[in-house]
Amino acid sequence: MSEQGVNAETVEDKGLIQDSSVVDRAGILRGLAAKVKQLDQWATQPHTIKSPIRVTCVRAEIYAYSVMLQGLHDKELDELAADVEKIKVHVGMVEK
Secondary structure: OOOOOHHHHHHHHHHEEEEOEOOOHHHHHHHHHHHHHHHHHHOOOOOHHEEEEEEEEHHHHHHHHHHHHHHHHHHHHHHHHHHHHHHHHHHOOOOO
């Protein structure tokens, strides 16, 4: 696996940025999910059963799941905020 620096051009090429200031959360979560799957495969290999590599992979996998859950939580909060704004308009608390 080659290491590659993350810059705006690399991220744009992969479709992770919709415009220059908005990050596509779904694209990032898809990429993170793929990495988690790879970590899970590495952690469950027979030759890593008594290896410190397994512990490192499992820890990284758990951390990645935590990050994914935070991303999903943020998305839900954005949706709730939009719903609250719609309710405010419907009730007449704010103008359209």
